[in-house]
Amino acid sequence: METSDMTPDDARPPVKPVGYTRWIVCFILFAAVVLSYIDRLVISVLKPHLAAQYHWSETGYADVALYFQLIYGIGFLIAGRIIDRIGAKLGYTLAMLLWTLGHMLHAVVTTTTGMIFARIPLAMGEAATYPAALVAVNDWFPKRERALAIGILNAGANVGAVVTPLIVPAIMLAFGWRMCFIITGALSFIWLAAWLLFYRKPRQHRMASAGEVAWIETDPFVRETRKAPYSKILKTPQAWAYMAGRFLIDPVWWTFLFWLPSFFAKQFGVKDMGFGPPLVAIYVLADLGSIFGGWLSGRFLHAGWTTNWSRKAAMAVMACVVLPVAFAGFAPHMWIAVVLIGLACAGHQGFSTNLFTVPGDLFPHYASGTVAGLGGLAGACGGMLMAKFAGVILQTTHGDYAPIFMVSSVAYLLALIVVHLICPRWGRANIE
Template identity: 25%
Template sequence: MIKKTSPKLGEKPSKRRWFILFLVCSITFINYLDRANLAVAAPFLSKEFLLNPVQMGLIFSALSWSYTLMQIPSGWFLDRIGSKIVYGIALCGWSVFTMIMGITYNLTSTIFCRLGLGVFESPAFPANTRIVTTWFPSKERGLAIGAYTGSEYIGLALCTPILTWLLVTFGWRSIFIATGLLGITFSVIWFFCYNDPSKSKGVNKAEIDFIKEGGGLSDTIVEKKKVTWKEIKKLVFNRQLGGMYITAFANAAILFFFMTWFPSYLVNEKHMGILKVGIYGSLPYFAAIAGVIVAGKWSDWMISKGYGLGVSRKLPVILGLILSSVMIGSNYTNNVNIIITFMCIAFFGQGMASAISWALLSEIAPKELLGLSCGTYNFIANLGGALSPTIVGYLIARTGSYASALVFVSSMGIIGALSYIFIIGKPTRIIISD
């Protein structure tokens, strides 16, 4: 460990944490590019492989099943090994599976690749939260978490028109090869550039003190912590976390509808051409970016004004989830512009909820089990992501339309909001002690 020298009189904190945030945002952008590329390719992949809606639902959800099952193990690895090694290996691994998607030839091989993608992507968001909580004081954390959460929507927003162009120009397989190569390249950059604060170049003692005094964990995270079943039980059955688990499940169900079925909804239900989908389909993602930014700044502003965690972190989530249920209005119109407006409002709200949910988790999770806490939270959340595409596919196959699917997705927003209102209570840091 590199020992930082005492700060000089009047020395200003360095800005290394903002470069670290840039790295995290870039990887999150790639992460969601590699998740959502299938949604763009789906109409053509399903036609080539002769797949029905139920089979496509299985493909869409395959990533989420392996991703979900690996959440708790990945959180354990993060606490024991550390963010640099785990995140770097994960990025390289999921990028390789993304490239292999470009040479799949049937239902089985496609599901295999999506399962592998889910395994290696599983440490991503627990690592993001762990890194931001390590590097940022509380008053900057909402903005930092909002930044990397916004990056996932930037990936989705840019993914639709750019990947649509690749599809039309070079075929659907080129989408996976291009995005996989991008991730492999960035994994090299990560290994060269990232370290925790106490080991990082370019950070001075004044910045480390600034992080610690503001409630950041800096170098206080123990990376070789033994975890007991009693501690795991406390994480699973804690009331605050229980309320967050329900809301995370609901919010992920909404997100994964947009990440999987949304382009197909525009093509098959609203009969849009694929190039038009590339333009219209990206608009809700830009709305989600705005939601992330608004929620992050609003929440941090309330913290700075002394409103407390309960109001500052919970109110944007509740409002966002209520807004997400507005998509149900799409069932009552065939006007494309009105439909996209409903979807933009819904995804704006989903972006608000996603950004601040992670911020609240960073405030209440036990310091010594941060990686495991995030992994457990993400495990429950992604059950929603795993089930949502399958349920939507079943509803489409059963009814022949997307109307009942939109009812299901909209109801998730209401359930999530009610959980934040009635279950979580007053947020406080959870203490794990025997």
């Protein structure tokens, strides 16, 4: 079900890129990811405060994470399919309106059960973030630049994770915890205005020069609108490799997002504004890893490597960067733990940047959103299992995070091995 491995740049002579409109599109997508992560992470920063005030248990909070992952995974499956049909522009618009409504609903509940219900529309809307972004990237970037573009927008997750612990405690201390959800949710409407005014496909955009459009269209894939049945996509090893990779690595990232403030509070006594410095340091490292991972595979491509080995070699490097996090639970000082966890987050982002190229590299344009949705569903399923595992471990060990970090440390090497065994060559999937 696959063709032979693709050679660098598909043996096509390079066309000199002209124009920068595609990078403005990339920045807007980056900003959307920032906002999505701010909205989903407000609750994790508020968790120590809300848990003390409203008597939340560790397993109750784990259920908030678990059900978010469940709805997020289902939403991924639906969103990928819809976005393949209606396109990135309308899809992203509807998604952000839905998740903003859910985010603001958090302000009217106080129990973990109430938070679970408020997170249903949040999860459904945010599930469209990456399918819509990947479809837009596939519209605007050729393979030579795709990993770097994905790395940049993927870095938005880390920026959101940096900004949230800086602004949320300040808002809470000034206006109360409920306004944390209202004020951060209102930022989405500014983004929506920019998105609706600016985004078009390359051939329809007045700012895109003929040279830039020619550069974007150097890819060999035919850009057409078709239906991609699940029955055909799921017969390809490429789809299963992508889904398996997401199933193994996404849980680690979600665990960090949901539990790091609690880890620093429990292990080192961090409170309120004190969360800012360690979380900022961690996610700045993650940003560097995201961009470096995308740059690294692009560098390998330019050096004459095949796409197969360029993507997998970059993933191997980033998987090794994660390994030291196994010792984070035993760190004698907070900043040692920060460095170890920061390296793990950098490794995750660099690894996922290359894994996220699968829908665009290996599938026809009209199927990329559906494949991204399937991967998101697989990642959410893994995230649910990890959330339950984390809750049980922390409840029974009275807050010992060491087992969680040990499991996280080996997830990426395991994911790379599984991806390679399922899809030994980076060949285009045949779904026609």
